[in-house]
Amino acid sequence: MRLRAIILKEFLHIFRDSRTLFLVLLMPVFMIFLYGWAVNLDAKNIQIAVADLDQSPASRYFIDKFAQSKYFQVTQYVTQPDEFEDLFRRYEVRAGITVPADFGKSIGNEFATSVQLIVDGYDGNTAQTVLNYARAIVAQYNTELLPQGFEAPIEVIPRFLYNPSLESGNFIVPGLAAVILMMISALLTSVSIVREKETGTLEQILVTPVHVIETIVGKVIPYVFLAFMDGMLTIGIGVLVFDVQFEGAAWVLLTNTLVYLYSALALGLLISTLASTQQAAMATALMLTLLPSIMLSGFMFPIAGMPLILQVITRLIPATYFLEIIRGVLLKGTGYAELYHNTLILFGIGTLFLLLAIRKFKVRLG
Amino acid sequence: MNAVIEDSNIVVETHDLTRKFGKFVAVDKLNIAVKRGEIFGFLGANGAGKTTAIRMLCGLLEPTSGTGTVAGFDIVKQAERIKSRIGYMSQKFSLYNDLKVEENLEFYGGVYGLDSRALKQHIHETLERMNLQHVRTKMTAELPLGWKQKLALGAALMHNPDIIFLDEATGGVDPVARRDFWDMIHDLAAHGKTIFVTTHYMDEAEYCHKISIMHQSRVLIQGKVGDLKVQTGMKTVEELFKHVVTQGDSA
Ligand SMILES: Nc1ncnc2c1ncn2[C@@H]1O[C@H](COP(=O)(O)OP(=O)(O)OP(=O)(O)O)[C@@H](O)[C@H]1O
C-alpha cells in the first residue's frame, strides 16, 4: 500500500512532465537516425591504404580514381595486403585496396578482373559507406572502359575484418540500446531523487513510517519501466526498420536487460546521494554514463585496440558487459550458458552501487 | 517505560538535547516538557536552532548528546515508532506542486499506510475541514500560499497523529489566512492533540499555552505565557521577547 502510493505518485510526476516523457520516448528514434546520419555525413576523406601488386600504368590510373575522389585519401602504400590489418589496428586507415598483379594485363586483353577491398568492419556504418563509395568509383571507371567492349570489367570483392556480417544496424542498435538504457535510468532516477531533496519533499517522506528501502524501490520502479520501454523501443526499431538480426531468445535478453537496469539505477541512486542540486545530478549522470558507454564499452572502438589502462577501465563500465550480452544474443544467438558470468558481474556492480548508496543515504540522515 | 510518561501526560520531553554541526553548536542543552493538548511555541530569531530541535524530535536528525522522548518513545532508538504518531509540516512547502490537491492527500495518506476506504474518508474529511473541497481537482501549484499551507497541514493530519510539529507554518501567509490557521490549531488542541509550533510572528505566540524563547542555540526562558508576562512585567510577548533577548545578550 505504502509502496503503491510512492509508485503511483512517481508515475504522476512522469506523466505530468510531458516534455521529459516525450524526449525520453523519442530518444531512441532520434539517436538511431542521428547516428546513421552523422556517420554517413562524416564519410569524407576516408583514409585508405593501397597494395598495388601490379605497378602498371593501368593500376596507377585506377588508384588515381580513388585518390582524386573527395571520399578517399590514399595515405599508405604497402607491398603486401596482409599489412592492412596492422594499419586498421592503429586506426591509420579504414580500408585497403589490393590491385592484383595481373590487373594491367587483364585490362589490356579485355579480360574481366577484380580488386579486393578490405574494410575495417568494426565501425559497421562507416564500413558500409566505404564499400558503397568504392563501388561507385569502380562503376564509374567501368563505364569508361565499356566503350572499349567490356562488360563489367572490374569487380569489387569486399571483405570485412572484425565484423564479417556487416550491417550497420547490427552495429549501431545494440550499442545504442546499451547507451540509452544506462543513461535514461541513471539520469532520471538521480534527478528525480535530488529534486525531492531540493524541494524538501524527501524530508517530508522520511518523517513518515515508510522505510528507506520502500522509498527507494517505489521511486525507482517507474523509471525501470520507462527505461525498459526505451530499450525495447530501440531494439524494436532496430529489428523492424534496420533489419537487425535477432538470433537468440527474447527472455535471455529481457532478463539480462533487467539486471543491467539494476546496475544503472543503482548508479543513479548513488549519484543522487552525492549531488545536492538537480543540475549537478544531471551533469554527473551524463558524465558517468554517456561518454563511457559510447567510447569505452566497445561500442565505438574495439577494446582490443585500446591501450592497456583503458582496457582496464572498460572492465569497470556496466555497458561493456551488457554490450557483449546484447551483441551475443542478437547477432549470435548466445544463451545463458555463455553469458552468465557477465550477468553476475552486472549484478555485482549494481549491488555494490546500491550498498554504497544506501549507506550514504543513511549517513545523510544521521 | 511508556506507562510512566503517559501517566504524567507529558508527550514531548528532552534532557540536555544537543546537536553540533562540526564545532558549531546549533542546539545547546535543550530541556523541554510538553503536555498533551498543549500548544507549545518555540520562538527565536533566524538561526536560533528551532528547526534543528524539531528535526531531532521527528527522528530526521540524530542528537550529538542528550536524550528525548516523543509519545513515550526514545527519539534515537525508537524513531521508527514515533513516526506514525506525529505529523510534521516542515519550514519548506513540501507538497508536490505538479500533483492535484487530492492526489497530494492520497499520496500522504498512502505512505502513512491508510487502506483505500480509510483513505477516501480521510481525504473527504480533510478537504471539508480545510475548506478546500472546491479545489480538490486543481493543481496544487495554482493555489494561493495560504491555501497551500492549509493543504500541507491537512496532509500532515491525514493519519490522525497525536503530536503535530509545525515549523513556521504561517511564514509569508496573509493575516486572514493566519487567523484561519490558528483557529484550526486551537481546534486540534481542544481535541487533545499536542501542537509544537515555531514562529517568527510574536502575535502568534500570544495564542500559545506555553512558550520557549530560544536565542543562539539556547533556551533563555520558558513557561506559560501569562506567568512569564507577570514574572517580567511585560504586557506582550513581543516586549517579553525583546526584554529576554537583550538581557541574554548582555549576560
Ligand atoms: N545540516 C546543517 N549543517 C550545518 N549547519 C546547520 C545545519 N542545519 C542547520 N545548521 C545551522 O544551525 C543553526 C540553526 O539552524 P536552524 O535551522 O535550526 O535555525 P532556525 O531557528 O530554524 O532558524 P530559521 O528561523 O531561519 O528557520 C544555523 O546557524 C544553521 O546554519
Ligand SMILES: [Mg+2]
Ligand atoms: Mg527554521
